[in-house]
Amino acid sequence: MNSIFQCGRFELRFERPFIMGIVNVTPDSFSDGMQHYSTQEAIAHGLKLIEEGADILDIGGESTRPGAEPVPIDEEIRRIVPVIEGLNDCGVPLSIDTFKPEVMLAALEAGADLINDINALRGKGAIEVVQQFPNCGICIMHMHGQPKTMQVNPPDYNNDVTQAVYDFLAERIAQMEQNGIASNRIMIDPGFGFGKTVQQNYQLLAKLPLLKSLNKPILVGVSRKSMIGSVTGLDVNHRLSGSITAGLASLERGAVVLRVHDVWQTKSAVEVWKTIAQESNKK
Numbered sequence: 001m002n003s004i005f006q007c008g009r010f011e012l013r014f015e016r017p018f019i020m021g022i023v024n025v026t027p028d029s030f031s032d033g034m035q036h037y038s039t040q041e042a043i044a045h046g047l048k049l050i051e052e053g054a055d056i057l058d059i060g061g062e063s064t065r066p067g068a069e070p071v072p073i074d075e076e077i078r079r080i081v082p083v084i085e086g087l088n089d090c091g092v093p094l095s096i097d098t099f100k101p102e103v104m105l106a107a108l109e110a111g112a113d114l115i116n117d118i119n120a121l122r123g124k125g126a127i128e129v130v131q132q133f134p135n136c137g138i139c140i141m142h143m144h145g146q147p148k149t150m151q152v153n154p155p156d157y158n159n160d161v162t163q164a165v166y167d168f169l170a171e172r173i174a175q176m177e178q179n180g181i182a183s184n185r186i187m188i189d190p191g192f193g194f195g196k197t198v199q200q201n202y203q204l205l206a207k208l209p210l211l212k213s214l215n216k217p218i219l220v221g222v223s224r225k226s227m228i229g230s231v232t233g234l235d236v237n238h239r240l241s242g243s244i245t246a247g248l249a250s251l252e253r254g255a256v257v258l259r260v261h262d263v264w265q266t267k268s269a270v271e272v273w274k275t276i277a278q279e280s281n282k283k
Contacts, residue, residue: 007137008113014256021054043086052264060097066151101125144195162207208253220250221259
């Protein structure tokens with residue numbers, strides 16, 4: 001993996017796990033819709049997550065939960081641009097969670113450092129947008145179908161979901177690099193919960209080390225997701241311990257960024273896990 005990840009105004013060295021805090025500027029996100037919907041509430045929440053230890057903020061103006069209804073481009077821009085501008089001097093990279101090229105452009109012009117695209121820059125004009133900003137980071141994710149229908153009937157991936165995710169991400173990385181996007185700008189996300197059964201999600205997590213050979217930073221987002229609820233039987237408000245467990249398992253298997261709702265709780269767990277790992281590595 002490249003030692004330095006170019007992320008807009010920042011050069012990141014993943015010598016330790018990074019925590020990406022979620023700032024949803026949406027009324028219908030599966031976990032915290034309406035909680036931080038106004039601009040000022042979203043900015044305040046972002047600053048609170050930084051105080052709790054967030055290394056990156058991920059700002060989203062459209063829910064991508066299963067069954068989510070699309071948001072018009074103008075409305076998504078209206079939601080996220082003032083938040084980006086309000087957090088521009090917060091001291092950590094700002095990520096924008098969107099798959100729409102028009103929103104990407106507005107966010108980058110407002111000061112975003114990272115494009116977090118569930119569609120892996122497959123949208124018409126998406127690659128051309130990020131080509132205009134040669135320092136911005138890009139996180140590409142594996143997803144089957146579209147958010148509204150992706151969980152209706154996930155494919156069997158020829159009984160090897162991890163290999164399917166690997167092949168998809170390898171193809172997208174090659175496509176981006178062929179279009180002049182520097183290798184050290186690219187991060188990958190296996191896409192837990194995006195067109196995958198519960199069993200496939202856990203198979204993918206167990207075999208996550210396969211993705212390390214793509215030589216890109218790995219971001220994992222499992223926070224409060226249904227894959228946690230399906231195993232524990234708990235609703236979305238009671239999935240913290242399961243989310244942390246899955247996050248630590250991801251770190252053990254090669255992830256370097258955890259995208260989470262619960263920052264300080266995850267960070268404290270990571271600090272304990274990291275200390276144990278350091279002691280284990282001592283001769």
